[in-house]
Amino acid sequence: xxxxxxxxxxxxxxxxxxxxxxxxxxxxxxxxxxxxxxxxxxxxxxxxxxxxxxxxxxxxxxxxxxxxxxxxxxxxxxxxxxxxxxxxxxxxxxxxxxxxxxxxxxxxxxxxxxxxxxxxxxxxxxxxxxxxxxxxxxxxxxxxxxxxxxxxxxxxxxxxxxxxxxxxxxxxxxxxxxxxxxxxxxxxxxxxxxxxxxxxxxxxxxxxxxxxxxxxxxxxxxxxxxxxxxxxxxxxxxxxxxxxxxxxxxxxxxxxxxxxxxxxxxxxxxxxxxxxxxxxxxxxxxxxxxxxxxxxxxxxxxxxxxxxxxxxxxxxxxxxxxxxxxxxxxxxxxxxxxxxxxxxxxxxxxxxxxxxxxxxxxxxxxxxxxxxxxxxxxxxxxxxxxxxxxxxxxxxxxxxxxxxxxxxxxxxxxxxxxxxxxxxxxxxxxxxxxxxxxxxxxxxxxxxxxxxxxxxxxxxxxxxxxxxxxxxxxxxxxxxxxxxxxxxxxxxxxxxxxxx
Numbered sequence: 001x002x003x004x005x006x007x008x009x010x011x012x013x014x015x016x017x018x019x020x021x022x023x024x025x026x027x028x029x030x031x032x033x034x035x036x037x038x039x040x041x042x043x044x045x046x047x048x049x050x051x052x053x054x055x056x057x058x059x060x061x062x063x064x065x066x067x068x069x070x071x072x073x074x075x076x077x078x079x080x081x082x083x084x085x086x087x088x089x090x091x092x093x094x095x096x097x098x099x100x101x102x103x104x105x106x107x108x109x110x111x112x113x114x115x116x117x118x119x120x121x122x123x124x125x126x127x128x129x130x131x132x133x134x135x136x137x138x139x140x141x142x143x144x145x146x147x148x149x150x151x152x153x154x155x156x157x158x159x160x161x162x163x164x165x166x167x168x169x170x171x172x173x174x175x176x177x178x179x180x181x182x183x184x185x186x187x188x189x190x191x192x193x194x195x196x197x198x199x200x201x202x203x204x205x206x207x208x209x210x211x212x213x214x215x216x217x218x219x220x221x222x223x224x225x226x227x228x229x230x231x232x233x234x235x236x237x238x239x240x241x242x243x244x245x246x247x248x249x250x251x252x253x254x255x256x257x258x259x260x261x262x263x264x265x266x267x268x269x270x271x272x273x274x275x276x277x278x279x280x281x282x283x284x285x286x287x288x289x290x291x292x293x294x295x296x297x298x299x300x301x302x303x304x305x306x307x308x309x310x311x312x313x314x315x316x317x318x319x320x321x322x323x324x325x326x327x328x329x330x331x332x333x334x335x336x337x338x339x340x341x342x343x344x345x346x347x348x349x350x351x352x353x354x355x356x357x358x359x360x361x362x363x364x365x366x367x368x369x370x371x372x373x374x375x376x377x378x379x380x381x382x383x384x385x386x387x388x389x390x391x392x393x394x395x396x397x398x399x400x401x402x403x404x405x406x407x408x409x410x411x412x413x414x415x416x417x418x419x420x421x422x423x424x425x426x427x428x429x430x431x432x433x434x435x436x437x438x439x440x441x442x443x444x445x446x447x448x449x450x451x452x453x454x455x456x457x458x459x460x461x462x463x464x465x466x467x468x469x470x471x472x473x474x475x476x477x478x479x480x481x482x483x484x485x486x487x488x489x490x491x492x493x494x495x496x497x498x499x500x
Contacts, residue, residue: 018108095131185296189480237325260366264373265291272345289467290372378441
């Protein structure tokens with residue numbers, strides 16, 4: 001993985017050099033181990049806190065250079081807030097806060113995994129380590145010149161001092177694989193479109209074979225034979241032909257129905273003939289955030305050897321406006337046999353998903369399908385950039401996604417579906433139009449997709465506001481967030497693997 005930060009675990013001890021990081025609550029209280037590590041420096045911390053008006057608020061920090069009474073060169077006290085009510089996501093954010101305070105000169109960092117309520121459990125220490133790695137990630141491979149202070153935590157060797165290093169390492173191993181999946185998704189979203197076009201994206205997805213994932217790549221000839229007219233219509237204007245990639249992880253019982261995850265992979269979206277305004281069009285390299293998430297998720301499931309059968313499917317295209325591009329007014333026939341009148345060539349993601357959803361539903365007969373797509377600007381008007389829009393034909397699946405979203409911090413908000421909205425996408429020339437009116441745009445897009453799931457329990461996540469250019473936070477400073485990998489991994493872990 002491209003993040004260079006190294007995280008390890010050692011027994012509790014006071015370091016003799018480098019940077020020491022300890023946690024306190026919102027009453028400036030330390031745990032027993034942190035108190036012992038600080039020794040006489042506790043008084044120094046109290047005086048500095050009073051001067052700086054440091055209260056121990058969650059994520060805040062007090063920074064002391066050459067602290068009196070300690071041999072380390074730097075002491076950082078990170079506030080944990082109300083430690084008694086801290087949860088896993090809070091710990092993940094604390095890890096991010098730690099990484100955010102590490103500077104380019106902090107090559108050796110020791111974090112005392114101790115709270116006022118006692119030594120952190122292995123799972124809690126693992127969450128801190130995950131947060132550090134997530135925050136430390138940067139995408140800068142195309143910079144030929146870097147400022148001295150740009151690397152920060154990425155150059156550091158971070159050691160967590162814990163009660164049981166072996167147990168902490170064991171707890172961190174699966175979590176680390178999930179972090180790898182998030183970082184892989186971020187990498188894909190951040191890559192420039194002249195580097196990551198459909199064929200190259202497919203090649204990178206094929207690297208999952210090293211983890212035991214079965215990967216099948218459908219080229220134009222194969223998709224033509226399958227009559228994927230909706231997807232092929234989008235890709236026909238590009239010099240880079242489209243691809244569909246099917247990834248299978250068989251970690252569950254032989255013959256058991258898989259879970260399916262489908263991603264929109266528009267590697268660059270000009271809007272086609274219905275071309276977008278030039279302002280911020282460069283952001284459309286991230287219109288494959290759904291596909292990136294699916295690849296990252298399949299990496300996570302395979303690397304941690306999840307006891308589940310899972311299918312990941314991604315439709316990869318470029319939407320370009322050359323002389324062969326599809327036009328408004330064209331009618332295409334989807335793999336399902338349903339015909340679609342093209343009203344706006346910039347409503348292309350749903351066309352890609354239509355064929356891939358139908359393929360997965362028919363070929364793999366999954367227990368459920370979840371698709372992810374940077375589908376509509378309308379969802380950002382409705383929800384901003386903090387929640388993804390959730391649409392579903394299955395209440396149980398929707399409720400599970402909402403609950404997992406709260407626990408992981410990758411939040412979703414359920415939006416309505418209903419036959420009343422179908423009127424907007426009725427066509428006088430074909431079975432349907434690919435877009436309705438301006439009102440309820442994210443809803444009519446979901447209504448469109450629902451026509452291609454063939455009754456399979458299904459959820460659609462519109463991640464236009466969360467997968468790219470979303471606000472930076474405690475665990476993500478990257479343009480591409482990797483949204484959805486942790487959410488769906490936790491969905492699998494909590495509700496499906498746990499039952500086996």
